[in-house]
Amino acid sequence: MGHYGWRFLGVVLLLGAVAGCATHQYSEAPAVAVSGECRQQFLRWQDQVAVDGRFDAQDWSPPGFPYLRVDRFLASFELAELSPVQRRDWLRRAHGKALTAWRYEMQGGPVAASQWLAGLQECASQAISTLMSEPDLWPGLADVAEVPDSYSTTARVLGVYPLVAPVVRWRATVTMTDLAEQFAQYDAQAPWRTYLPVTFPEGDRSWPASYKRDSLGVPVLKDETLRGLFQRHAPGWRIETRDRNDVPGVPGRDESGDLHFRPEPVVYTHLNYVYQDGVILPQLVYVLWFAARPAEDGLDIYAGALDGFVWRVTVGEDGQPLVYDTIHPCGCYHQWLLVDGGLVLKEGVDFEAARLWLLGSVSSDDKAPLLSLSASEHQLVNVAAGGVATEGAVRSYRLEPLDGLRGRSLQGGRLYGGDGLIDGTERPERFLLWPTGVPSAGGMRQWGHHAVLFVGRRHFDDPYLLERYFRSLR
Incomplete structure (x- = not known):
């Protein structure tokens, strides 16, 4: 390749890297329904917030509506078809997300930030009242309340995605097939260490016979x-456990930008919502963090x-559980476990063509399952329904909200970047996979930014994910 050929290749790679790192921060669009x-x-x-690098990227800030934030679930509603009461409830949820984001953005800000926050709340209240009283403004909100996907079309174009996709699809199939074959057949080479949730009285874990919906x-x-629901499941x-990289804990960052990790028996929780058979159901998310995925070799x-x-x-x-699924915090290795009597694949769904990696099924049980993870790679290698550990050391762990990682960490810095990625967790595989459009493939990321396919487009928090492929037996 000549001098100009190498230069062109370098430009393409640079553009691809930049295209894959676009951020979804505050828009410069004029605020709607807001006074001067x-x-x-x-x-x-x-x-x-921009100057200090404190933007919280978990939820999308619709251009022109800085007092609202939406996730893919809120964006799934047809806003133009909502009744006045439904609009009120939708706005209440969207503003609640904005208020939560502001509180995390406030951490580490100027002393006056708390006073600014009070002013923003008052302004938001006025703007929401205006949106409710002036229906002509509503179509403008409906047009922008769509969360951008976590893929870069520019990177796919520059990376000649149609030519790369077959190779990536083949490699992903090999990897996921190998993982499925190792499931329930894994031969551990290091001791097992078990972590069980801190227990509470059974009454705290009961499910209400009936509950309201908005x-x-x-x-x-x-x-x-x-x-109680999180505790129950x-x-x-x-x-x-081979070494310190297999011990769960708390990730953080110091003020100079360096990552830190404190070993501690803690699991983080997050509530999500999904549609199934036209009904909105809760999804309980549990996140376990490790210090690193160590290298097996130099390559x-x-x-x-x-x-x-x-x-x-x-x-x-x-x-009761309907289905289980799992990923790593990079969005990689999306796998499913069916629950007996819960969900099954819809007739006509080709799970291989749809890239649905099924590990099998587990029996329904009153007790939560026991998950076995491999050392270093932290892959799911077994699931025992209602099982308890019979070997190795046993410790208790506590539950903490995943949102607790959104603001300043104990070391003073912010774990997540304004692009929803965790800087410093980049993997070499990103140089091979950037043509797929997944930003920093293999790197850790914030909730709401988990692309789970390298070929095609799919998000872990897609509210229609279940309805698209599964039907209920109940």
Whole structure:
């Protein structure tokens, strides 16, 4: 290749890397339904957040509506078809997400940030009242309340995606098939260490015989009910422990930008919602963090700082599990476990063509399952329904909200970047997979940014994911 050929290749690679790192931060679009005084307050807040690098990227800030945030679930509603009561409930949820994001963005900001926050709340209240009283403004919100996907079309174009996709599809099939074959057949080479959830009285874990839904159909659960639900379905973790990289803990970052990890028996939780048979159901997400995925050899493209495991439980209206699925915090290795009597694949669904990697099924049980993870790679190698550990050391772990990692960490820095990625967790595989459009493939990321396919487009928090492929037996 000549001099100009190498230069062109370098430009293409650079453009691909840049295209894969676009951020979804505050828009410069003029704020809608906001007075001049309030517009200045929003601009001041946004400018300060941008300068300090404190933007919280978990939820999408619709252009022109800085007082609202939406996730893929809220964006799934046809806003133009909502009744006035439904609009009120939708706005309440969208503003609640914005308020939560502001509180995390406030951490580490100027001393006056708390006073600014009070002003933003007042301005938001006025703007929401205006949106409710002036229907002509509503179509503008409906046009922008769509969460951008986590793929870069530019990178796919520059990377000649149609030519790369068959190779990536073949490699992914080999990898996921190998993982499925090792499931329930794994031969551990290091001792097992088991972590069980701290138990509470059974009454705290009960599921209400009936519960309310708001006008949107979203379950309205009391805090104590929600805590009990997470406690009830909290799995046991049986981890092959070779070294410190197999010990769960708390990730963080110091003020100079360096990553830190504190070993500690803690599992993080997050509530999500999904549609199934036209009904909105809660999904319980459990996230376990590790210090790293260590290199197996000098050419290990999957190795890097921080690693983890994400276990998700979709529960039915009776509080019982319908299906389990799991990823790593990079969005990689999306796998499914069916629950007997829960969900099954719809007729006509080709799970291989749909890239649905099924590990099998487990029996329904009153007790949460015991998950076995391999050392170093932290892959799911077994699931025992209602099982308890019979070998190795046993420790208790506690549950903490995943949102607790969104602001300043104990070391003073912010774990997540304004692009929803965790800087410093990059994997070498990103140089091979950037043509797929997945930003920093293999790197750890914040909730809401988990692309789970390299060929095609799919997100872990897609609210229609179940309805597309599964039907209920209950």
